[in-house]
Amino acid sequence: MAGRIAGLYRHPVKGFTPEALNATHLDVGGHFPCDRIYAVEDGPSGFDPATPAHISKMRFAVLAKIPALARACTRYNDISGQLSVTTGGRLLFEGTLTTSEGRAEFERWLADFLRDEVPEHVAGQLKVLVAPGRHRFADSRKGFVSVLNLESVRDLERRLGKAVDPARFRANVLVQGWPAWSEYGREAGTLLRLGGAQLKLLADIDRCAATHVDPKAGIKDIDMVPELFAHNGHICCGIYAEVSASGSVVVGDQALLG
Numbered sequence: 001m002a003g004r005i006a007g008l009y010r011h012p013v014k015g016f017t018p019e020a021l022n023a024t025h026l027d028v029g030g031h032f033p034c035d036r037i038y039a040v041e042d043g044p045s046g047f048d049p050a051t052p053a054h055i056s057k058m059r060f061a062v063l064a065k066i067p068a069l070a071r072a073c074t075r076y077n078d079i080s081g082q083l084s085v086t087t088g089g090r091l092l093f094e095g096t097l098t099t100s101e102g103r104a105e106f107e108r109w110l111a112d113f114l115r116d117e118v119p120e121h122v123a124g125q126l127k128v129l130v131a132p133g134r135h136r137f138a139d140s141r142k143g144f145v146s147v148l149n150l151e152s153v154r155d156l157e158r159r160l161g162k163a164v165d166p167a168r169f170r171a172n173v174l175v176q177g178w179p180a181w182s183e184y185g186r187e188a189g190t191l192l193r194l195g196g197a198q199l200k201l202l203a204d205i206d207r208c209a210a211t212h213v214d215p216k217a218g219i220k221d222i223d224m225v226p227e228l229f230a231h232n233g234h235i236c237c238g239i240y241a242e243v244s245a246s247g248s249v250v251v252g253d254q255a256l257l258g
Contacts, residue, residue: 003177003255005194006150011170012076013083013097014039014137015062015069017215018167019076023250026197026243031136032145032172034078038097039137040110043124052135060137061110061126063210068117070218072110085109103128117218142202142240146171147183147192147255152237155180159231160222167215168224169207171238175255181232183239183257192239193256196247201257204236211237 009018014036024033041047045059063069073086081098083106084091093109096102107126131137138144148171157164166174173194183204190201211224228235 001178001182001257003149003175003257005173005249005251005253005255006176007166007174008249008251009167009170009172009174010035012037012078013074014057014060015066016072016074017070018170019074021251023248025246025248026145026194026199027246028243030134030144030243031138034076035172036137036143037131039129039131040107041125041127041129045129047129049130049132052132054138054141057139057208057210061114063213063215064208066114066118067213067220068114068218070213070215071117072113097128097130103130139208140203140205140240142242144202144240144242145173145199146205146238146240147173147175147194148238149178149180149183150174150176151178151180152183156227156231156237160227162222164222165215168211168213168222169205169238170210173249173255178255178257184232184234184236186239186258190258191244191256192241192258193254194247195249195253197243197249198245198247199241200244202240202242204234205238205240207235207237 008021011018012034040061042061045055047055071087075084081096083097085093095105111126148169153164153166192199207225212220214221225235
């Protein structure tokens with residue numbers, strides 16, 4: 001099944017806004033580059049950097065419980081480690097996440113932002129965590145690379161009778177040209193080629209309340225999980241895959257599944 005890569009996205013800070021890329025390189029056994037390398041702990045999470053393990057997203061500041069985070073538009077420079085936050089084109093914060101001082105500044109800024117934007121949200125102690133080694137703060141243990149079929153999203157739009165921004169699904173790779181839902185229910189291990197990289201399918205992606213949030217307005221406006229189940233009989237949208245052969249990936253490259 002042939003399609004084209006329509007978009008590439010990373011989310012340097014878990015729960016915050018995506019950043020579009022024109023190209024990237026996928027490495028065997030690795031996660032999508034610079035994706036979920038930071039997370040903001042919302043009270044003690046139990047995460048131990050010495051023995052990093054998967055932890056529920058609800059231990060962190062994420063859209064599923066704090067929709068207003070979508071209104072803080074983040075951009076990360078992976079060379080300098082600098083994070084900037086804007087809203088409506090206005091710079092709200094700028095600091096370096098690769099230093100303890102910079103992370104503390106971001107923690108203080110975020111605490112103030114949440115008090116201003118979501119006064120009813122009582123956050124725990126906010127702390128920026130850095131992913132050690134090859135660990136990433138993915139939603140799933142299988143979250144190496146996430147792929148979204150845009151035709152499946154368009155089918156949702158038709159069924160719901162309203163626009164659905166693909167950014168709701170926070171995927172790394174957007175694919176154009178696959179038939180709607182043709183990616184769903186395939187056997188684990190099915191081969192996927194994205195540009196010069198080869199991957200193997202791991203699982204369909206079960207969706208959560210983060211998809212209920214408008215990724216620009218930062219408000220819950222569609223009960224996406226119940227809608228998915230009502231229309232499709234499942235709550236999946238997108239697939240997880242693991243890189244089995246390294247290679248470069250560029251927007252416009254072929255996306256071959258199966």
